[in-house]
Amino acid sequence: MASRPLRTSDIARELGVHVNTIRLYESWGYFSDIPRGTNGYRQFSTLHLEQARLAHLTLSTPYLGDKNLLIDLVKYAAHGDFAQALEQAYRYLAYVRMEITTTEAALEFLERWAVGQIRETTHQKMHIRQAAQYLNVTVDMLRNWERNGLITVPRDSSNGYRLYGPSEFGRIRVIRTLVQSGYSLMAILRMLQQFDAGHTENLHATLEIPREESDVEYIEIIADRWHSTLLELENRAQAIIRQLGSLIEMTHAS
CATH class of the missing domain: 1.10.1660.10 (Multidrug-efflux Transporter Regulator; Chain: A; Domain 2)
Incomplete structure (x- = not known):
């Protein structure tokens, strides 16, 4: 019946x-x-x-990259085009895993810098435009990171201009790497405050501490615990593939 x-x-x-x-x-x-x-x-x-x-x-939410890829995936499945749906699902899984690799590399770079394993080869002092060019960032980025408290730059006593040196270069490399990996400025600031207080081990754990949801936007909370979020997204991407497998079995059984 x-x-x-x-x-x-x-x-x-x-x-x-x-x-x-x-x-x-x-x-x-x-x-x-x-x-x-x-x-x-x-x-x-x-x-x-x-x-x-x-x-x-x-x-x-959350999801990574182009939402249209995921929308197409769902529509392909609804129309019985499981070859296309699975291809989209595996593309998404590969993208998430690429982001995980990038983030884990950034965290390893952070830990090596924190214990002094990464040293600058130049001892030259530079003004802000020279420093930006040397580090492949923009002047606006440097000013924004200083304005948000991530870095304090000493001044040239003769003219008051900022002078960047090896200490600032190393710190900026860490900030840039973590920003590119998806971490929020607030998470990076919290980690750097721990570093400045003399804590040089397991700094990656500090990046993963979320703030109160009532105090910040949702996307900022995600960026506070970016590595954990990516691992959760990987699990969800695998669950999507399993769900597609269930739909394929149901379709073939009917």
Whole structure:
């Protein structure tokens, strides 16, 4: 005996979302065709439930890169094009893993710098434009990092201009590397305050301490614990692939 069709509210309840979310999923093309009963009500199946589960899993924040890649993934699956859907899913997983590698390299660079293993070869003092060119950053970046308390630059006693030297160069390399890896300035500042207080070991752990959600924007919280977030995103990318596998099995079994 066939199980009764599922209602919009059944799908919403199963996913823990509002019924309007399921209606939006339908309007955005995240479901295969949904038949209607004689009363005009939608008759969802367990296949639709799993398609909704894929959409909810794939498009929940946070995510990396171009959201259109993930939207296309969900739409391909809804239309039964699992080859394209899986290709998109594995592309996304590869992208997340590339970000993890970049971040882990940045954290290793930080730890080596903190214990004095990375030394500058130049002892030349430079004004801000020279320093920016030497370090391949912009003058605005240097001013912004100083304004946010990440670095204090000594001044030339003769004219009051900033003078960057080896100590500043090393610190800026660390800041630049962590910023490029996705960490927020507040997380980097917190870590540098620990370094300045004489703590040189396990500084990466300081970068992973989130602040109170009530005090900051959500995206800043994510950037405070970037490495942990990336590992969670990797797990979610793998879960997306598993969900696609479940949909493929359901389609072949029907």
